[in-house]
Amino acid sequence: MSENTNNAFLKVEDLVVEYFTDDNVVHAVNGVSLHLDRGKTLGLVGETGAGKTTIAKSILRILPDVGARITQGNITLDNQDLLKLPEHEMREIRGNKISMIFQDPMTALNPVERVGDQIAEVIRLHNNISHEECEKRAKEMLAMVGITEDRYTEYPHQFSGGMKQRIVIAIALACNPQVLLADEPTTALDVTIQAQVLDLIRDLRNQFNTAMLLITHDMGVVAQVCDDVAVIYAGSIVEYGTKEQIFHHPTHPYTIGLFGAIPSMSEDEEWLHPIEGLPPDPSDLPQGCPFNPRCPYATEECRKAAIPVFKTADGHDCRCCHIDQVKKEG
Amino acid sequence: MANQEPVIRIEGLKKYFSTARGLLHAVDDVTFSIEKGKTLGVVGESGCGKSTLGRTIIHLLEKTDGKIWLEGQDISDVKGRELRKAREQMQIIFQDPYSSIDPRKTIEATVREPLVVSRKFKKNEIDDKAQELMELVGIDERLRRSYPHELDGGRRQRVGIARALALNPKFVVCDEPVSALDVSIQAQVLNLLKRLQMDRGLTYMFVTHDMSVVRHISDDICVMYLGQVVEKCPSKELFKNPLHPYTKALLSAIPSTDIDHPFQREILQGELTSPINPKPGCRFAARCKYATEDCQQPQVQEEVSPGHFVRCCRVGEIN
Amino acid sequence: MADTKKKTRNGQSEFAMIWKQLKKNKLAMAGLIIFLLELVLAFLAPLYIPYGITEMDPVAQRAAPSAAHWFGTDNLGRDIFSRICYGGKYSLTMGIITILLSNGVGIVIGAVAGYFGGWVDNLIMRICDVFQSMPGMLLNIVLCAVLGSGWFNTILALAIGNVPGSVRMLRASMLKQRGAEYVEACQSINCSTPRIIFSHLLPNSFSPMLVGMSMGMSMMMTMAASLSFIGLGIQPPIPDWGAMLSDARQFIRIAPHMIIFPGIAIAISVLALNLLGDGIRDAADPKLRR
Numbered sequence: 037m038s039e040n041t042n043n044a045f046l047k048v049e050d051l052v053v054e055y056f057t058d059d060n061v062v063h064a065v066n067g068v069s070l071h072l073d074r075g076k077t078l079g080l081v082g083e084t085g086a087g088k089t090t091i092a093k094s095i096l097r098i099l100p101d102v103g104a105r106i107t108q109g110n111i112t113l114d115n116q117d118l119l120k121l122p123e124h125e126m127r128e129i130r131g132n133k134i135s136m137i138f139q140d141p142m143t144a145l146n147p148v149e150r151v152g153d154q155i156a157e158v159i160r161l162h163n164n165i166s167h168e169e170c171e172k173r174a175k176e177m178l179a180m181v182g183i184t185e186d187r188y189t190e191y192p193h194q195f196s197g198g199m200k201q202r203i204v205i206a207i208a209l210a211c212n213p214q215v216l217l218a219d220e221p222t223t224a225l226d227v228t229i230q231a232q233v234l235d236l237i238r239d240l241r242n243q244f245n246t247a248m249l250l251i252t253h254d255m256g257v258v259a260q261v262c263d264d265v266a267v268i269y270a271g272s273i274v275e276y277g278t279k280e281q282i283f284h285h286p287t288h289p290y291t292i293g294l295f296g297a298i299p300s301m302s303e304d305e306e307w308l309h310p311i312e313g314l315p316p317d318p319s320d321l322p323q324g325c326p327f328n329p330r331c332p333y334a335t336e337e338c339r340k341a342a343i344p345v346f347k348t349a350d351g352h353d354c355r356c357c358h359i360d361q362v363k364k365e366g
Numbered sequence: 367m368a369n370q371e372p373v374i375r376i377e378g379l380k381k382y383f384s385t386a387r388g389l390l391h392a393v394d395d396v397t398f399s400i401e402k403g404k405t406l407g408v409v410g411e412s413g414c415g416k417s418t419l420g421r422t423i424i425h426l427l428e429k430t431d432g433k434i435w436l437e438g439q440d441i442s443d444v445k446g447r448e449l450r451k452a453r454e455q456m457q458i459i460f461q462d463p464y465s466s467i468d469p470r471k472t473i474e475a476t477v478r479e480p481l482v483v484s485r486k487f488k489k490n491e492i493d494d495k496a497q498e499l500m501e502l503v504g505i506d507e508r509l510r511r512s513y514p515h516e517l518d519g520g521r522r523q524r525v526g527i528a529r530a531l532a533l534n535p536k537f538v539v540c541d542e543p544v545s546a547l548d549v550s551i552q553a554q555v556l557n558l559l560k561r562l563q564m565d566r567g568l569t570y571m572f573v574t575h576d577m578s579v580v581r582h583i584s585d586d587i588c589v590m591y592l593g594q595v596v597e598k599c600p601s602k603e604l605f606k607n608p609l610h611p612y613t614k615a616l617l618s619a620i621p622s623t624d625i626d627h628p629f630q631r632e633i634l635q636g637e638l639t640s641p642i643n644p645k646p647g648c649r650f651a652a653r654c655k656y657a658t659e660d661c662q663q664p665q666v667q668e669e670v671s672p673g674h675f676v677r678c679c680r681v682g683e684i685n
Numbered sequence: 686m687a688d689t690k691k692k693t694r695n696g697q698s699e700f701a702m703i704w705k706q707l708k709k710n711k712l713a714m715a716g717l718i719i720f721l722l723e724l725v726l727a728f729l730a731p732l733y734i735p736y737g738i739t740e741m742d743p744v745a746q747r748a749a750p751s752a753a754h755w756f757g758t759d760n761l762g763r764d765i766f767s768r769i770c771y772g773g774k775y776s777l778t779m780g781i782i783t784i785l786l787s788n789g790v791g792i793v794i795g796a797v798a799g800y801f802g803g804w805v806d807n808l809i810m811r812i813c814d815v816f817q818s819m820p821g822m823l824l825n826i827v828l829c830a831v832l833g834s835g836w837f838n839t840i841l842a843l844a845i846g847n848v849p850g851s852v853r854m855l856r857a858s859m860l861k862q863r864g865a866e867y868v869e870a871c872q873s874i875n876c877s878t879p880r881i882i883f884s885h886l887l888p889n890s891f892s893p894m895l896v897g898m899s900m901g902m903s904m905m906m907t908m909a910a911s912l913s914f915i916g917l918g919i920q921p922p923i924p925d926w927g928a929m930l931s932d933a934r935q936f937i938r939i940a941p942h943m944i945i946f947p948g949i950a951i952a953i954s955v956l957a958l959n960l961l962g963d964g965i966r967d968a969a970d971p972k973l974r975r
Contacts, residue, residue, distance in 0.1 A: 310550055314518055
């Protein structure tokens with residue numbers, strides 16, 4: 037994989053992000069590397085507090101000024117180092133080349149501004165075009181996400197949750213971004229609405245050849261939308277591969293555990309197989325592999341030093357030193 | 367078993383809220399019963415009235431109309447002491463483990479509270495029982511003096527479960543108890559609920575929007591749409607042979623983890639209409655691709671095959 | 686309600702827990718100590734002040750601070766240091782008692798309004814509206830005029846005028862808590878309504894109140910001063926701090942010390958109470974405990 041990694045469109049290399057509080061350091065992201073090509077979708081899967089959103093915010097450089105720091109790593113977009121750009125150039129990139137869809141459509145919109153104007157505003161910000169032109173493009177965006185033009189002048193409260201998320205998507209796509217960061221875009225929605233929104237996202241991605249980073253905790257959403265999958269646990273990527281590799285040959289004990297914990301839709305089982313224990317406190321990570329306290333395969337080796345990445349197949353990375361044993365038993 | 371009274375039976379239960387825009391039919395004419403030790407899953411999208419239904423049954427909300435029996439005893443209109451007695455038999459586990467526990471009380475105080483309030487126990491009995499409950503749900507002894515914010519969602523949910531089980535209820539409404547939890551923790555809590563059901567012969571009404579969870583835990587399933595039950599049947603039957611058009615759409619919308627069989631979705635058009643002053647006809651008709659003139663008439667619940675009830679006048683034609 | 690003071694298992698009451706936390710907060714303890722010191726000094730004033738509070742020094746009117754008069758003298762030649770020490774008794778107690786009284790009443794009424802809502806809430810809030818539609822000062826003047834002057838009547842007048850504000854404050858935070866699921870949980874385990882209100886909702890909605898209370902105390906002191914200024918409230922020659930401030934107002938250019946020292950006395954008390962109030966709020970919140 038390394039040969040095509042080098043010219044990936046969006047590259048995150050060895051990213052380390054820490055939050056500093058009064059008396060401790062929260063290790064939110066610990067050496068994450070990922071890469072994303074145009075027209076592809078990478079799913080970033082993990083549990084609450086695993087550092088998913090922090091990665092997305094680091095790419096956009098919208099981490100809180102106080103307390104959060106990117107202490108290591110590179111983020112490059114089209115061979116341009118985002119972390120070294122001055123703030124005013126970064127502002128040009130946000131919402132224009134890279135944009136983000138947030139989880140909660142209820143709070144992402146300004147309640148006292150007409151939805152059409154909210155879309156037009158983004159367009160005007162990044163393009164030097166007339167007022168009328170902006171409005172026209174905003175209407176096109178609305179139509180594209182399946183909302184009729186005549187609702188341009190309505191306010192967010194007049195829309196339902198699913199409709200609001202469509203508007204959020206319209207805003208995110210208004211400037212035809214090259215990279216879309218979608219942070220749990222359907223988590224707050226009902227299943228039937230989720231299906232509509234996922235279809236919409238997928239269609240638009242194909243239409244505009246957008247590179248998309250989809251953050252989710254739902255394996256089903258990953259299965260429906262993504263090409264590649266990165267499984268993240270306690271701030272590090274424990275397994276990385278194509279969707280087929282992850283779903284057919286999960287190798288890391290955590291990934292296997294995740295699949296086992298989901299109630300099956302096709303088989304009847306008396307008991308589920310939860311991963312015992314709890315995710316670690318990110319300000320007090322265990323030595324070695326962060327998963328070792330919950331891992332059935334853990335040995336002394338896992339508790340000693342950081343685990344290197346092993347390649348199990350072309351493009352399939354796994355951060356576990358017991359791959360062979362896991363494979364034998366799995 | 368067959369001639370034993372069901373633990374909970376409701377008939378024609380209605381709960382309307384009056385709003386500025388009219389009468390909101392949150393629960394409209396719901397009838398079912400749950401046998402001892404069984405789980406009835408109630409699924410539907412947000413706003414379909416599933417949580418209101420649970421709260422109305424256990425008298426947290428006052429019903430508008432209908433009857434409720436607890437172990438054969440009519441508790442529809444109980445008040446005062448009778449109501450308190452009935453409530454002890456029926457408990458609820460809430461969705462949000464963050465807001466359902468008083469943030470200023472210790473874990474132990476929260477678990478003890480139902481015992482203290484019931485005035486049935488002496489102090490040392492309460493101590494012992496609280497201890498027992500916390501062991502039962504798997505809360506570590508050393509956590510008993512902690513406050514809710516020091517615990518993760520899964521442990522807090524265990525505290526909520528311990529509180530609900532303190533008075534040894536017969537019937538427990540589980541209102542989306544695992545929706546706020548991560549999958550690995552969700553599985554722990556689901557297993558706990560199942561074990562408690564087996565050990566204590568509990569009867570559950572399990573409210574959720576997650577189809578895979580409801581399939582795992584339920585014996586029977588009710589599908590609700592805008593306050594009405596549109597389909598009710600044994601769990602396996604529902605997933606094998608869904609009959610109502612809404613159930614079909616709901617099932618096909620679930621993002622499956624099976625990547626080899628890409629979805630064959632029936633994408634449902636439109637969104638939930640409002641349950642305020644609904645028209646008499648089928649409430650799903652506006653989004654239903656099979657809708658005809660007949661669907662504007664009030665729909666009745668029919669037993670299509672033994673134990674399989676559907677509220678759709680065209681159920682025979684479309685299947 | 687009896688259970689709010691319920692002992693937890695190792696015999697530590699909730700009050701003891703808060704106290705233990707409070708002791709760790711240096712600023713709050715400084716506030717508490719300053720305030721207690723002030724109280725002691727104020728009540729023991731007759732024992733140590735160098736001059737009588739009405740004793741006039743005919744040769745030193747509006748005299749600047751000196752060895753003879755530490756804080757200088759006022760326009761009648763009275764020793765400001767002595768007057769401040771003696772007057773503390775009135776000013777401090779007036780502030781505290783007014784606030785305690787008005788918030789005590791406000792909490793009960795606000796809790797009822799916030800919990801029950803509906804017409805009860807509507808009725809209570811409309812009555813508050815009526816009170817608050819009048820300028821606060823005017824209301825106090827009317828009340829004072831009706832009740833008559835004097836230390837306790839002033840307190841009563843100020844407290845009544847302050848009740849609607851605290852009702853509103855508590856009702857607002859109560860409404861926010863009212864929707865939380867733990868309230869439903871309490872109902873489902875048969876908690877009585879007073880128990881839900883006093884044991885669960887109040888402790889959770891009380892903290893904005895505490896901050897308001899320590900701030901309100903300074904406002905009450907100056908309000909009392911204004912009342913004395915127009916001849917209601919505490920009557921001269923009792924040297925309440927607010928009255929001293931308003932007397933000194935006209936001499937602010939020629940004898941600033943007359944206004945500076947009573948001002949400092951009020952400022953120190955307010956600061957001390959604010960520190961203490963913040964400390965209590967933090968200590969009572971389990972999320973902030975270490």
